[in-house]
Amino acid sequence: MFDRPRELLEVIEENIPAMIQSNEELLDHISHCRIDANESRETYEKMMVGLETLKHQLLEYGTGQIYVDDFIGREIRLRDDYNDYGDSGDFRCSAIILNCSNNTRGGDRRIQRGIWTALQNASLYDEEEKRDEAIIIKVYLPLAGISETFAEVTKLRFLDHPCVAKFLGIHHSDSPIPAFVYMDHLRSLKIYRESTFCNLRVEIPRFLEEVVYGLEYLHSKKLVHMELCQNTITVDFDGNVKLTGGCLPRLASFPMDKESIGVGDFAYLSPDVLRGEIYVACADVYALGLLIFELLLNTRCFDNQRMMTLDLFTSKVDPIGMNDVINKCQEVNMTESTKNLIVWCMDPSADKRPPVQVIAEKMSDFKTEQCAQNLRRSGFQTRRHQAVKRVPSKQAS
Known part of the structure; x- marks a missing residue:
């Protein structure tokens, strides 16, 4: 009667090492699972952070590009x-x-x-x-x-x-x-000035003020205007500035034949951009300085250098000297503060130019600037709102 229990005890005794080993393996597995769970939790947290960033990027991209008209x-x-x-x-x-x-x-x-x-x-x-x-x-x-x-x-x-x-x-x-x-x-500021009767004593300070405020806003959005001059500044038919030049900072692109092409409107690019550096906000400030100089003195920048080759102009550019800024500002009785602001904006070194916010603070000075008071009323050079019979183009078919 006692033989069967004895046999069972012997079988159990024989299996005890295997059970112990199995339990040890199970505990090791549980330990690995806990480690894996912790690692998975960290991975999950990182994934959720990444998904949140991706969600915001997709929302911005969708609103800006997918759903754009x-x-x-x-x-x-x-x-x-x-x-x-x-x-x-x-x-x-x-x-x-x-x-x-x-x-x-x-x-x-x-x-x-x-x-x-x-x-x-x-x-x-x-x-x-x-x-x-x-x-x-x-x-x-x-x-x-x-x-x-x-x-x-x-x-x-x-x-x-x-x-x-x-x-x-x-x-x-x-x-x-x-x-x-x-x-x-819209039309360019240059065309508006040439085709519209306007009181320049009032309008020029207003033009400059609105250009500066528009630039200040673009720069706050990490954008630049690029190629800023009277040909690219756009205004509506009432003369209100409506800038269309907002773009991301980038390298300027130039013609391959820089040794033979005239400088033209490339003259409005800052020396650093002409040398191949990225067009950033301080390059807009340089062009703004040229614009202020042109509008307050009713002149054209680099007028004697326009026929230089682009390559030669890039190597020789000296905005203050070539435009004779100091003497011309003194000739029109420009205030020292406005003259210094123009010179500051035209600094050949990009990192020495003022931010556009500094220029915005000085906009009120232009309204009382003596040289602005000497500006005469502009006259029509082209007609507005007159329909004439169009001559068919020879290329039309």
Whole structure:
């Protein structure tokens, strides 16, 4: 009767080492699981942080790019300066690029161009409401060397300032880079001054004030205007500044034949940008200094150096000496503070120029500047709002 229990005890005794080993292995496994769980928790926490960052990036990208209005060709009609009711049919980026490809400014009069961009007024046609909305289209020219604009569009989508043009959306036609669409018909400050009666004593300080406030806002959004001059500063038909030049800081693109091409409007680029450094906010400040000098003295910067080659100008540029800033400011009885501000902005060293906020604080001084009081009323050089019969283009077919 006692044989069976004895046999069971012997079997149990034989299995005790295996049970102990199994328990030890189980405890080791539990220990590894706890370590893995802790590591997994840390990985999960890092993943959640990464997902939160990604969520914000996707929200910003979606609002700025995915949901940005993408206008179709039939919605856009180019405005004809010769006929206010003209309709040119579907808009194509290539048409503007082609008109600007000869690198001259004597082409289509509707196109306002800078070094790297071209602007053209147009109308946005709403088929449902049967009405037109005034717009202006900005196109990047091939010389700009732009490959994509996603990040730039994202930034532009959120801009909201009275001195910055309202960005409406983009338009894809036959160009790799989309055209940018802004609200309202705009024209360059240069064209406005030449085609409109205005009291320069009042208007010039106002122009400068609005340009500075617009630049200050762009810089606060980590954007720059780039190629800032009277040809690229845009105003509405009432003369209110509406900047369309907001873009991300980048390297400036130059023609390959710098040894043979004239400097032209490249003269408004700061020495550091001409030498190949990135165009950042202080380069806008340099161009702003040139603009203040031009408008208060009713002159043109680097007037005697425009025919120099771009390569030679880059090596010789001396903004204060070439423009004879000190003597010309004294000739018009400019105050010492305004003269010093201009010289400060034109400093060849990028890190020595003032931030635009400092210039904004001195804007009120321009209204009482003696040289501004000596400016005369501008006169018409071209006519406004007069429709004349357009001569058909020889290239039209």
